[in-house]
Amino acid sequence: MDPVAALKRVAYLMERERAEARRATAFRKAARRLEGLGPRELERRLATGTLTELADVGQRTAGVAMEAAGGQVPDYLADLEERAGVPLAEGGDEVRGWLRGDLHSHSEWSDGGTPIIDMARAAIDLGHDYLALTDHSPRLTVARGLSPERLREQLDAVERLNAELAPFRILTGIEVDILDDGGLDQEPELLARLDVVVASVHSKLRMDAASMTRRMVAAVEHPLVDVLGHCTGRLVTGGRGTRPESQFDAEAVFGACLDNDVAVELNSRPERLDPPTRLLELVVDLGCRVAIDTDAHAPGQLEFLDHGCARAQDAGVPRERIVNALPLDDLLAWTNR
Known part of the structure; x- marks a missing residue:
């Protein structure tokens, strides 16, 4: 070797x-x-x-x-x-076979541990057609969130890498913080340039339910948001300990996702597995789109998809509602809607 x-x-x-x-x-x-x-x-x-x-x-x-x-x-x-000879989770083989890529990943530009090229090559080895690079936004300083200037630098870097890696595509993106009032933590001009915008709550997770509902609905209604990330913010295991779910009116938030054609993320990280089963069932019942993502911070974590696929298959998420089961051109047509 x-x-x-x-x-x-x-x-x-x-x-x-x-x-x-x-x-x-x-x-x-x-x-x-x-x-x-x-x-x-x-x-x-x-x-x-x-x-x-x-x-x-x-x-x-x-x-x-x-x-x-x-x-x-x-x-x-x-x-x-x-x-490593067996899947990380059993029961998701059919859904895993539908997926063309992953819409939530991080690199060393924020709180990931590896260069963009290493994340991309791992995605290629897994058979992906695309991988969205969604490093954090400025306010999340603990995760080295990208200032507008650094994000512009990253866009140039991704353009160079895509010329090298074609036909595989690194999708430009961001995991943008949802601010307390539901605004987004990045310049609108920059958000408009990105292929994928994942909006997530990372602060004041114990906000009262009415305020959190207004906050999340406002973000989902923003015309540049594509995916609502790890909606409850819970942690069920892992080195960071556990954390309870944020409280919000799930029917109102997911209803806003449906009305605005925003996908609800099925976060595949084992410490998150977000949304919880009862809320995932509500997402399916309402008819929302779903993005099965890894939230990977290192190349090997791209295989966390096994967890999300097993949960999606168990919940009966239809193929036509999974946005990262779409071919690249169809996916971009949706994010550019």
Whole structure:
């Protein structure tokens, strides 16, 4: 195996099974360090066993690289591959087969851990036709939300990458904060340039139900919003602890989604699984569109779709209502509506 490829694969599989982020990051950093060496320098260090003299390369990452260079599948990688032989969730195979892409992902430009190109290549390997890059908006400073200037820089970067990756398409996008009054945390001119706008609540999640309802309905009624992200904001497990659902009039909010042709996100992150089952059933009963997204912050997390697809299949979400089951041109026709 190629040592760099082996290190990246280990990182990917660790992300897939929700290992501590720092552990997967260590393998990605080691891969980047070796990738930056000239071929002769890498060969010399492999031959002399001096990989650990490099910054970002420790004993474990060096061991994986050495085993790969020696012509064998590293033991550490083999264990991960064995565990990855089954879907992350059972029962969603039919829906998973319908999907053409993912409309919610993050890169190192905000609070993701990897470059855009790595996210895109992982999506290609999964068979996606497109991946929406939806880094955070300015107010979410804890997640390094993108100022208007940084977002413009990102749009230029995506344009260059799309020229390289065609026919695969990185969709320009944002996960824009819904402000307290229902406004959106980005310049309207910039939002209008994007392929996909996911609007989410990230602050004052314990707002009273009437105020939260008005806030969410106002955002959904904005003509540039395409998807309502993780609607209740709940956390059911994971390193950040748990968090209860935000309170709002679900029929009013989802009714506004239906009236304004905004998709309700079925967030596939295991710690979110949002909306809860009773609200997902309401979404289906009302006839809303649905976006089955991963909210991935690293390449391996793009496989979280298994969780969302299993829930969508169990809830009977029809194929024609799943926006990321649409071919690219049809999807863009909808987001540009």
